[in-house]
Amino acid sequence: MPKETTTKRGKTDGKVKQKRAKKDPNAPKRGLSAYMFFANEQRENVREENPGISFGQVGKILGERWKALNDKQRVPYETKAATDKKRYEQEKAIYQADSD
DNA sequence: AAAGTGATTGTTTTG
DNA sequence: CAAAACAATCACTTT
Numbered sequence: 001m002p003k004e005t006t007t008k009r010g011k012t013d014g015k016v017k018q019k020r021a022k023k024d025p026n027a028p029k030r031g032l033s034a035y036m037f038f039a040n041e042q043r044e045n046v047r048e049e050n051p052g053i054s055f056g057q058v059g060k061i062l063g064e065r066w067k068a069l070n071d072k073q074r075v076p077y078e079t080k081a082a083t084d085k086k087r088y089e090q091e092k093a094i095y096q097a098d099s100d
Numbered sequence: 101a102a103a104g105t106g107a108t109t110g111t112t113t114t115g
Numbered sequence: 116c117a118a119a120a121c122a123a124t125c126a127c128t129t130t
Contacts, residue, residue, distance in 0.1 A: 022107090023106095023107085027107090027108095028126095029107085029108055029109075030107075030108050030109070030124065030125070030126070031108090031109075031124080031125090032108090032109045032110065032123090032124090033108085033109060033110080033122065033123035033124055033125095034122075034123060034124085035109085035110075035111085035121065035122040035123055035124095036109055036110040036111075036122090036123085037110090038111095038122085039110065039111045039112080039121080039122090040110075040111070042111090043110095043111050043112060046111095046112080047112070047113090053112095053113085054112090054113065054114075055112055055113035055114060055118090055119075055120080056112090056113085056119070056120055056121095057112090057113090057120095058111085058112045058113070058120095059111075059112055059113085059119075059120040059121055060120060060121065061112095061121095062111070062112070062120090062121060062122090063120070063121035063122060064121090066121075066122065066123095067122085077123095078123090081109095081123070081124075084109085085124080085125080085126095088108095088125095088126085089126095092126075092127095
């Protein structure tokens with residue numbers, strides 16, 4: 001099993017995986033994640049409820065809110081994430097086709 | 101086949 | 116413009 005759960009995902013060391021260069025020809029960047037969609041809506045809300053806070057704060061608060069919701073509440077976000085994933089599926093397919 | 105690894109995604113705010 | 120905290124992901128890779 002890789003690292004326990006969250007916190008410093010990828011990377012076996014601790015080096016922040018700061019956007020690596022693409023190793024593939026077309027590099028079909030995967031799809032977005034539920035958090036991306038959730039943040040898209042909460043970002044406005046969080047910032048409004050926390051006027052005058054720093055970047056790290058809003059970021060953290062956003063994360064707390066995320067899980068603060070019930071799995072059912074994040075459903076719409078997961079749904080979008082799944083939909084976005086499909087988008088990637090297309091790229092991937094093309095990427096494979098082109099690669100070949 | 102199973103396990104793991106890496107790469108990626110988007111937001112916020114500030115200098 | 117880029118960077119960190121925040122979370123998910125999950126397709127591809129390797130054994």
